Amino acid sequence: MAVRHGIPGRIPAEEVDALNENPPAWLAQSRANRTGKKAVWVQLTCDICGFSEAVRPKKWWPTFTYLSCEHHASDELPDPQPGLARTEIDGIGSRFIGIVDDAAS
Numbered sequence: 361m362a363v364r365h366g367i368p369g370r371i372p373a374e375e376v377d378a379l380n381e382n383p384p385a386w387l388a389q390s391r392a393n394r395t396g397k398k399a400v401w402v403q404l405t406c407d408i409c410g411f412s413e414a415v416r417p418k419k420w421w422p423t424f425t426y427l428s429c430e431h432h433a434s435d436e437l438p439d440p441q442p443g444l445a446r447t448e449i450d451g452i453g454s455r456f457i458g459i460v461d462d463a464a465s
């Protein structure tokens with residue numbers, strides 16, 4: 361296990377402390393598995409019609425400003441705030457589009 365993740369068998373105590381304080385994703389995950397804790401689920405709810413679905417969040421998901429079912433028109437959602445750029449990410453859950461309004465870069 362440790363070897364597979366590239367951590368030598370013996371590591372100085374301060375490095376162990378650092379790992380405990382700020383565990384990398386794989387370590388947090390393996391600890392969650394060990395304690396039998398269920399993977400985190402999130403409730404996705406369409407901001408237009410209220411359709412709701414519980415899904416396991418994907419690691420790459422940003423924070424969505426709005427969620428919309430795929431079949432809604434984009435003008436059914438409020439326009440982004442002035443100065444924000446809108447990005448639409450489809451393939452969220454089984455039928456959602458994630459909308460992210462972010463400061464234009």
Ligand SMILES: [Zn+2]
Nearest residue numbers: 406408409429
């Ligand atoms: Zn909807």
